[in-house]
Structures are given as C-alpha cells and as structure tokens.
Amino acid sequence: MNEQVLSLRLQVVADQLPAGANFADIGSDHAYLPCYVCLNDSDAKAIAGEVNEGPYQSALREVKEHNLEGRISVRKGDGLSVVKPGEAEQVVIAGMGGTLIAEILEKGIEVLDYTDRVIAQPNVDAKSVRKWLIANGFQITGEKIVEEGGHIYEIVIADRSEGYHNDTFSERELYFGPFLLKEKSDIFRKKWEEENQKLKYVFSQMRKASKPDNQKLDRIQKEIKWIEEVLENG
Ligand SMILES: C[S@@+](CC[C@H](N)C(=O)[O-])C[C@H]1O[C@@H](n2cnc3c(N)ncnc32)[C@H](O)[C@@H]1O
Numbered sequence: 001m002n003e004q005v006l007s008l009r010l011q012v013v014a015d016q017l018p019a020g021a022n023f024a025d026i027g028s029d030h031a032y033l034p035c036y037v038c039l040n041d042s043d044a045k046a047i048a049g050e051v052n053e054g055p056y057q058s059a060l061r062e063v064k065e066h067n068l069e070g071r072i073s074v075r076k077g078d079g080l081s082v083v084k085p086g087e088a089e090q091v092v093i094a095g096m097g098g099t100l101i102a103e104i105l106e107k108g109i110e111v112l113d114y115t116d117r118v119i120a121q122p123n124v125d126a127k128s129v130r131k132w133l134i135a136n137g138f139q140i141t142g143e144k145i146v147e148e149g150g151h152i153y154e155i156v157i158a159d160r161s162e163g164y165h166n167d168t169f170s171e172r173e174l175y176f177g178p179f180l181l182k183e184k185s186d187i188f189r190k191k192w193e194e195e196n197q198k199l200k201y202v203f204s205q206m207r208k209a210s211k212p213d214n215q216k217l218d219r220i221q222k223e224i225k226w227i228e229e230v231l232e233n234g
Contacts, residue, residue: 006036008148009121009155013094016119016142016157017044024049024088024111026079026104027096031059034072045071049082080108090117094155098125102132109136120156130174133158143179145187152191154180172226181230189231196227 006014010033017023020043025034027050034046048063050056056076063072075082080091091112093101101120105112112118118138120129130140139161146153154177169178180188203220206212 006032008146009153010036010094012144012146012155013092013119013121016117016144016155017090017092018117020044021046021090022088023047023090023092024080024083025092025094026082027051027093028059028074029055029095031062031072031074033092033094035062035066035068038068038071039066046073047083047088048072048074049079050074050076051078078107079104080111083108083111085110086114087111088115090119091115092119092121094119094121095123098122098128102128105129105132105136112136116160118156118158120158121153122156123153126154126156126177127174129156130169130177134169134174137161140178143177145177145180145185145191147187147190152187152194154191175223175226176230184230192227192231196224196231199224199227 014033014037017037019041021037021041022045023034023037024047025031028034028048029050031048034048038044038046048059050059053076056074059074063069063074083091088111091108093104101122105118118133120126120133122129133140133156137160138158140156141159142157144155144157146155156177173181176188176192199220203217203224206217206220
C-alpha cells in the first residue's frame, strides 16, 4: 500500500470525503490517506496529525516527496489538539480502537463544532464511537464493512445534525451498527460468526476462574444471544 494505491480499507474511507475536501486525518501515520486524496483531487487540502515522532517523520517525508507541503500540513500532537476550530470541515480517525477514537473526539469537541462530517474506522469497539457521535450532535448517515488481509473493518460515517437526531438507537443497534444490521452483508455475517466463536471461548474461560466476574459474564452472554439472534434471522 502507498499513497497511489491505497488499501481497500483506506480507499473506502477516502470515498466518504466530498470533492474539494478540507479535512484532518488524525493518527495519519505515513499520511497515505491525505496524500492519496490530494493527488487525486486538486481542490482537496488536509492536516495530517500524528502524536508519535516516527510516524510524524514518515508523514513529513511522504508529503514532501509529492510536493504537497502547500496543501497538506503535517502537525505533531495529540488528537485534535493540532487542529484549530474552523480549520477542518471533515475529520478522519482510522485504524485505532473505538475507545481511543471516542476519547480523541471528546477532547476535540471544540474543533468538531466546526466539522460537518466525521469518518471513523475503529478496529474494535465501534459501539463506543457510535455512542459518542450520537450523544454529541452527529447523526450516523452511513456505515461500510470491508474485508482485507484476513481482517474485517467497519467504517462509520456521521454528519453534523442540526435538527433531526437519530438518537433512538437501541444498545443492540449501536453494537452491530444500525446500517450494517439492516444490510446484513456476507462480510457482516462472517464478522459476527467469528466474534461469536471468540466470545464463547472467552465466556468458557472466564467461567472457570476462581472468582468469576459475573457482571462481565452476563454482558458476554447477552452479546452472544444478540449475535445468535441476528445470525439466525435471515
Ligand atoms: C495503526 S495507525 C493507523 C494509521 C492510519 N490512520 C491508517 O488507518 O492506516 C494509528 C496511528 O495513530 C497514531 N496515534 C495514536 N494515538 C494518537 C493520538 N492520540 N493522536 C494522534 N495520533 C495518534 C499512532 O502513532 C499511529 O501512527
């Protein structure tokens, strides 16, 4: 993968940006996503944010190599602290856990006041991201699920909602993703079949503990029940 040929996962993320995007990619690593977007759209511009020195240097190198310094600003810092309110109309946070993504969104709430769209690709725990978005003035407007290199990735697209709030989702819908649950694609089924096996294993191991965590066991049991219901029903 590089900035000219993106991984399928990042390609699907890139596809959620509008033409002429003005976005921040937080946790940009090599800045492949902003470079790809700017190389393919002469009106696009981006901020590539990175907290770690190694990936920050990689991002600087990549941007320089493509002479994109005028359109991609590479900044070092934690989460959305590198973006000033009003600087980015879209925010991408991809390739991290859902809890970390939700934390970054929470800390960057002032920047998000000026953001129309958030595109999040949590590697695990997408529910935390959906919950945060809905509780903070965003409406989930789309979801994607892709399989690549033996992994299955979920992408959540949320737009700032002025009037209508679709915050009536059940815990179950937030767990599976309201759009993904409706669609129930083959990849979605595969993901939850795998997750079911994992949860059953964890459940059996946890039950053997000398002092089982009953609260956690109940939660896992509830999730297994949800998954089996979803897989059974069409
Ligand atoms: C697994 S990489 C994902 C890179 C790229 N976004 C992608 O999806 O391919 C996660 C990146 O996020 C960076 N990161 C982690 N926590 C961060 C934070 N709080 N602020 C900015 N960057 C962060 C890491 O240094 C790492 O480069």
